[in-house]
Amino acid sequence: MARISDHLNQQRQAPADSDFTDSDFTFAPATREKIKARLALMGVSGSGKTWTSLAIARGLAGKFAVIDTERGAAAKYAGVNGIHFDTLQMRRYDPRDLIKALAAAAQAGYGAVVIDSLSHFWSGTEGTLEQVDRAAKKGYGGNSFAGWKEGMPLQNSMVDALLSYPGHVIATMRAHTEWSLETNDRGKKEPVRVGTRPEQRRGVEYEFDVVGLMDTDNTLTVIKSRCPDLHAAVIERPDGGAIAKTMLGWLNDGAAGVDPSAYVDKATADDATYEGLLALFSEVESRGLQSTPMLAPDGQATTLGDFIRARGTAIKASQQ
Template identity: 40%
Template sequence: MAFQKAVRKRAKARIGICGPAGSGKTMSALKLAFGIVGPGGRIAVLDTENESASLYAHLGDYDVDVIKPPFTVEKYISGIREAEKLGYDLIIIDSLSHAWAGTGGILEFVDARTESAKGNKFAGWREATPKHNSLVDAMLQSPMHVIATMRSKTEYILVEDEKGKKVPKKVGMAPVQREGMDYEFSLVFDVDQERHIATSSKDRTEIFDGFFGKLTEEHGRSIQTWLDSGEAAQQPTAEPEQQLPAGPKFITKNQVKELEEIIKNVGADRGKFLAYLGVKKLEEIPAEKMTSAKKALDAKTKKGDSATGNVTDITSALTARRIPFETKEEAGEVHAKPSYQDTASKEFLKTKGFRWQPSDKVWVYKMAA
């Protein structure tokens, strides 16, 4: 192994488009796609939005594969692999949010596993995290360009109109996806519902710094020009890279992510956990200790039936589903405030023992005394 001068290589597009329902995510994705692949390129669309992708057939040529419930990770990966096998240049995943919060998605998978494990949430995330990581890997390692749309939760805010009156305005909030998903993309656009205006919340290309406008094919062509401006990747040499003979084999990056998720969800003390394994950081855990590490965290979830542990489970679930909440320690309560139209979150709160409090317009969970 040796350090080399940093050089940007040619790459495939990895683009995320976020926005509430009706903001124009699908149309924006298609326009970018046409610009990226050019007139001779082939575009595939994985449609989870009730066949809505076909409504834009007048924009150009593309093929659609409809995914129906349950929206399992396996269906998404199968669709990506099939598009690769058929030689498509670009795939649009519309929408990626169903794989997380839709029927049969990751959150529902975790709830089912938790219930079957008698409330042990770790049991659910232990299986769900590798499943989710496999979908991320399928997108990042694909030889195709990838554009993924993600729904944003909606909320109403009061703004002044041209007459100075306060009026409600519907705005998009965080995308319905695993926290940190935007790190996986090179470009992320947030699209406004009212005027379909896009802004860039992440831009490694530096093309869209300060951008504010509607996405067009021309923007797609700009992205393709940037992608092609990198140096061609070197062909692998005939002699395979040798592994270093010295030193222990450590857990993989995906296993590190898995442990990070488990530590967060069970509320483990990171310092004590690392000390127990005799390492200073997760990346130093030997591969052969992965099983014992997970067992140690699993054991934590089975210690007692304290109110604190229960509240930790509640707040972890709220965080995972991106439901805004506030802990009122003096009152012994957790207050959750899902958006007005988020019916799924309201039903979830009911199953967790929350009760609607009309006077304060908030869902309340009473901690055990």
């Protein structure tokens, strides 16, 4: 792990070639393309998040994997109702490690990835909160506010890689439920749920296209959906296969999109040139694919944009 971490740190610290800059903000006609699922399931322990996510993933892709932070919880369902998958057990939750795991999953060609759960990469061992605390103590005299200067970029890079994965992504998150004492229609005070938020960065749920809240009765309430057929849906004992079928109807309603692996192949080609990589970087950036997780030819985890920039800079330096 140390070699991969060192490699990524060197890329972040190395001065970027001035030619590899942001695009020129040119507008183009909007077109609807086929997309991949970005689904989040929130809920308290025992609400059925893991099983539901596995059933949906099986319906979305024939080959899928689970990045498991719940000490093997997902594996207990292996083979149930014919669901089979590969799993990666994680014991530390540095956000950079999730990027590496996603890069390995992309290299292996998994059509869908379940992250069970994303909460650990926020509040678990070496998660974002611990990274912030460590940075504050190390360089800012215990000032936690200043520690976010180092911690938040790690969090943001992780979320960018998750959203740029070249397949379907389902993330489970533990939920905090907030209650308020309200007066009911009989004039008596009773606890009423006034809000639920994930145990993750505040607002992270808005990064997903579909967000569901599960309760201890195993009822799924869709609290956000860009898929019209799932808007505000309330589903008792959800059928993951049926949900996947509904989502696929919406996800596949569009023109054929670009497979990120095509850009990876161009970026890693032996005959790549500096000018060609510049053009490729511009196209990748215009499509929002620069954060796509990938493995470089040497097996190191990186992102597509960082790899193109680093390789172009190296080719230019070798020509001088």
